[in-house]
Amino acid sequence: MKKLTYILFILIHLISYPQPLQEFRAVKLTNVDSNVLFTDQNIAQGMDYLASVNVNVVLAVVWNGGYTLYPSSTMDSLFAKPVHPNFIGRDMLERVIIEAHRNGIEVYPWFEYGFAAWYSGNNPPTGEHILQTKPDWACRLSNGQIAKKNGFDWMTAIHPEVHxxxxxxxxxxxxxxxxxxEFSDRIPAMPIEGGYEPYTVSLYQSEHNGQNPPTNFNDVNWKRWRANKMNQWYKNVRAMMKNSDQNLFVSTSPSIYPWSYDNxxxxxQTWLDSGICDQFIPQLYRYTFPEYLYELNQAINQAGPNNLHKLFGGILMNIGxxxxxxxxxxxxLLAALQANRDRGVMGEAYFYYEGFRKNNNQLGDTLRATFYSQPALVPGRNGNIWRPKATIKNENESGVTLTGNWTNYPMQGYTGQIIRTNQTTGYASVEYNVEVPFSANFDVYAYLTPNTTWTQQARYVIYSDTDSSEIIIDQSNLNKKGWQKIGTLYLSEGTKRVMKVDNTYLGSGRYLVSDAMMIMINRKLSPDVVVTDVDNETETITNQPTEFVLEQNFPNPFNPVTKIKYSIPEVGTRLALSVKLKIYDILGKEVVTLVNEEKQAGLYEVEFDGSNLTSGVYFYQLQTGSSVQTKKMILLR
Structure with missing residues (x-):
């Protein structure tokens, strides 16, 4: 009876303190020739829809058919091709980032074509400029021909200039x-038949006493030598990324193994064992559930217990x-997700976005009604929200002060109409006061609705805690539509004056307009700000915690070691509090006491080693006086 009471006690606390899920829910954005997504308006609507389905990651293609989908100085200098022909004058990556981050969705640029130079199957073909300009970059067969595989013409993945x-x-x-x-099935990769280009042959000879590579491209040692060269490149890329920003995930979605190695x-396997990738998303692209289930089990065996927390299933949702x-x-779809969860695979990535919207959003709405009914945190973020939703203030909301003569104008703004003024005598302004959810560096945006009669010199002022900056914006520029960045500033939590637009430089015959404004955290400048509330009623953990917080263990699932973080606030005049942190099994039996001592206010981390335990569900519980918090974790051996 006592044990049953204790089990009920734990379950009550789990119900009383619902914990956010940690699941990887990613969608690939591809098909650059389609108008389904890649217009500014459709990007905004698409991200709104994915957020409504509780998707938390988008993998946005940036390298396709020998072109970038963002303005590239590298492509411009080498090939005079600064951007994909469909995106001249636009920065698709910037638009996706703004609209996704506005909705609290993470963004991973996706190098879809990888080391493939172009797809010769297109009619007419596009992208041939790379190998025409740089013939030494071509991956070649033993007969000297360019390596073509699956419709693609390939660059060599070994030449240092290609690297x-x-x-x-x-x-x-x-x-x-x-x-x-996001690195995909073509990066790092090269056709098994290739590697006979002059540079690679010369390099092989220098490392093999002048011997030529084997003519048999399936020779075991020749395969290993070429794979090792690509592995080294991938290791260097990881180091480059982590040196730039340790919070960037190295995400990889290769073809299924060992087919991916043999072709x-x-x-x-080396990428997993050597820790190159943070996320492993094998392309389990099969047309029936039994086939998917077989490949899923193979991928689980490949990942092993030490890397299971990195594994997310690649699901073929839509193609052709x-x-x-x-x-x-x-x-x-539902059977695949159930199979994932049953096996401890806590997430998936879908190829590709259009599948969510077909048949009147049938598949997206199905996910929202079932497995994705609740928001989920991205695994690997220590149980925190890396991308909290933006804070938006419309021009007609409380906290916005209008000075001068402003009138509504029937042009679609962010929501509803916009306001405008042609007042040139006397002062006219719109001042935005915003409830800043936490202290951090924020990017400030204004929603622009360009028109040829609007002013070319709109004066914006943004206010940090200690300073202000003036920015002049051309509101008549038809290429600047939707959310446009005004500047970046530091704001502390609380109600703050953030932005003002006024008529200081308004010329005769022109209109000054105003609409919504927005602030979003700048993670490059504020990587250490911790946001923990999944519904975006944010709270932050600082060096002086204001409440008891027991965080989700990481990694979870784990084998056999995981870490548990918790925070203890100051309580009145007491210098220290009695703290207990214990582990229980599924039956409510105490397994171990990790902490049982007086603790001062602060942040703490403790390591738990489950080497002596069997696989299964366990609970860990923090007790501090009258406060009790319990969370669930999974040990997978």
Whole structure:
């Protein structure tokens, strides 16, 4: 009876203190020739919809068909091709980042084409400029022909100039405030038949006493040598990313193993064992559930217990064009997610976005009604929100002060109409006071609705805690529509004056307009700000905690070691509090006491080693006086 009472006690606390899920829910944004997503308006609407489905990551293609989908100085200097022809004058990556982060969704630029130079199957073909300009970069067969595989013409993944080229593209996207980078089935990769280009042959000879590479491209040692060269590049890329920003995830979605190694020299096992990738998303792209289940079990065996927390299933949701397109059935989709969760695979990535919206959003709405009914944190963020939703203030809300003569104008703004003034005599302004949810560096945005009659000199002023800056914006610029960044500043928590737009430079015959404004955390400048509330009623943990917080253990699931963080606040005049941290099994039996002592206010971390325990569900509980918090963790051996 006592044990049953204690089990009920634990369950009551779990119900009383619901903990946010940690699941990887990612969607690939591809198909650059489609108008489904890649317009500014559709990007905004698409991110709104994905947020409503509780998706928390988008993998946005930035390298496709020999072009970048953002303005690239590297591509411009080498090939005079600064951006994909469909995106001239635009920065698709910037727009996705703004709209996704506005919704609290992380963004990983996705190098879809990888080391493939272009797809010769296109009609007409596009992207041939790379190998035409740089023939030494071509991956070649033993007969000297360019390596072509699966419709793609390939660059060599071994030439140092190709490495430098890809590294520069990766460095360019790291200048954006991104959250990770997605490497796919073509990066790092090269056709098994290739590697006979002059540079690679010369390098092989220098390391093998002048001997030529084996003519048999399946030779075991020749395969290993080429794979090792790509592995070294990948290790260097990881180091480059982590040196730039240790919070960037290295995400990889290779073809299934060992097929990926035998056909493209993708040495996935080494990537896992050596810790190159933070996320492992094998492309379990199969047309039936039994096939998917088989590949899922293979991937779990490959990852092993030490890397299971990195494994997320790649699901083929949609591919091809009507009338020959494929769309996964709701039954198959739900069965795949159930199989993932049953095996401790806490997430998936979908290829690709359009599948969510077909048949009147059938699949997206199905996910929202079932497995994705609740928000989830991205695993690997220590149980915290890395991308809290933006704070938005509309021009007609409380906290906005209008001075002068402003009138509504029937043009679509962020929500509803906009306001405008043509007052040139006397002062007119709109001042925005915002409830800043936590102290951090924020990017400040204004929602612009350009028109040729609007002013070319709108004066914006943004206010930090200690300073202000003036920025002049051309509101008539038709290329500046939607959310446009005004500046970056530091704001402390609380109600703050953040932005003002006024008529100081308004010329005769022009209008000054105003609409919504927005602040979003700048993670490059504020990487250490911790946000813990999943519903974005944010709270932060600082060096002086204001309440008891028991964080989700990391990693979870774990084998056999995990870490538990907790915070103790100051309570009245007491210098220290009695703290107990204990582990219980599924039956409510105490396993071990990790902490049992007086603790001063502060942040703490304790390591738990479950080497002597069997796989299963365990609970850990923090007791401090009358406060009790309990969380669940999973040991997978």
């Amino acid at each position: 430098d080229f890809m590294n520069k593209l990766i460095t360019e996207v790291m200048q954006y405030d991104i959250d990770g980078i 493209y020299l993708q040495d996935v 064009l009507p009338p020959n397109d494929y769309l996964i059935s709701p039954e198959y």
